Amino acid sequence: MNADHGDVREATAPRSAGHEATRRGRPDLSVRPIGxxxxxxxANLLRAVEIVDDQGEHYDTEDLAEEMSDATLSAADDTRALWDGEEMVGYAVVHARPGAQETDRIRLEGAVHPLWRRRGLGTRLLDWMCDRGRQAHTQKNPQVPGLLTTGTGAGNAGARTMLERAGFTPARYFFGMRRVLSEPIPAAEIPEGLTLTTFRPELDAALRATHNETFLDHWGFQPRDEEVWRIWMTGSRSFRGATSHLLLDGDRIAAYVLTYEYEADTAVTGVRDCYIGQVGTRREYRGRGAARALLSRTLLAARDAGFDEASLGVDSVNPTGALGLYERLGFRTRREWVNYDLALDEP
Known part of the structure; x- marks a missing residue:
């Protein structure tokens, strides 16, 4: 059973890309890259967006600084912000990485302040992201087909209409799921021959290699290089090794669950949430209950560490039956997102 939930927060449910402005009068806005x-x-713009769009995501300046530290992201080339004086009222970011193997998936994200919607600003930002995405594809991965990808809440009719008018089509649906940790947590036996351990730094390189192997045949997956792993995975300030668990077969990683805590979420909601970002089992160990055993131990560890809830995201058509497993462990769907794709010309 595999689920790379990092993509839900990182890619599949971006920050409400493409909404438009509602202020009366012609907006006189300046445009520049994000510094x-x-x-x-x-961060103030994202707080205003979250109040209206309810994506379940909150960001502080430290989160944003970490994301901008990605060496493959050029602020001058890959970011734009719309300004009304000193207030940021819209933004756009294009994430494109070299080294694509079969498909170059270029991730677009952006948002417009709720008070500035329905005046064409979302379309303006989307047009820029599409142009920049095409340029980035040509610069970084012209040898493989290119694909622009973004997403929005399933109920966000305005964003979905705008994306479809621009030629994007729905590609995948994702569920955001939660469970309260005060409720009983089902027990599960460790599969015979495997050893349970929490994350240890000396296992990190092998863990990245295991993740890339485990998810190679999954929809939309691109192997994580060292930089992505550092920014988004085990090197992230949000990663929590104490509640992340692995099953070992000798020195070989058979399965793993990686967890995260987003401090900005806790500051706003007052609820400590253990976000389960990645769940993976090597093919030869599937069907033995490895994922269930790891998830059970992770939920118990999160409860004992003082977390109030656990959450995750899952592909609605995950071929390994992840959705059913999560429901049996007490998770319930709270939000739905739609991933949209736009294919670029063949190389």
Whole structure:
């Protein structure tokens, strides 16, 4: 059973890309790339967007600084912000990485302040992201087909209409699931011959290799290089090794669950959530209850560490039966997202 839930927060449910403005009068806005001094204004914009769009995601300046530290992201080339004086009222970011193997998936994200919607700003930002995405594809991975990808809440009719008018089509649906940790947690036996351990730094390189092997045949997956792994996975400030578990067959990693805690979420909601970002089992160990055993231990560890809830995201058509497993472990769907794709010309 495999589920790379990092993509849900990182890619599949971006920050409400493409909404438009509602203020009366013609907006006189300036445009520039996002710099380090702009992070507080960016965080303020995202707070305003979350109040209206209810994506379940909150970001502080430290989160944004970490994301911008990705060496493959050029602030000058890959970011834009719309400004009304000192207030950021819209933004756009294009994530494109070299080294694509079969398909170059270029991730677009953006948002417009709720008070500035329905005046064409979302379309303006989307047009720029599409143009920049095509350029980035040509620059970084012209040898393989290119694909622009973004997403939005399933109920966000405005964003979905805008994306479809631009030629994007729905590609995948994802569920955001939660469970309260005060409720009983089902027990599960460790599969025979395997040993349970929490994350240890000396296992990190092998864990990345295991993840890339385990998810190679999954929809939309691109192997994680060292930089992605550092920014988004075990090197992230949100990663929690104490509640992340692995099953070992000798020195070989058979299965794993990686967890995260987003401090900005806790600061706003007052609820400590253990986010389960990745669940993976090597093919030869599937069907033995490895994922269930790991998830049970992870939920118990999160409860004992003082977390109130656990959450995750799952592909609605995950071929390994992840959705059913999560429901049996007490998770219930709270949100739905739609991933949209737009194919670029063949190389």
């Amino acid at each position: 380090s001094a702009d992070l507080p204004a960016w």
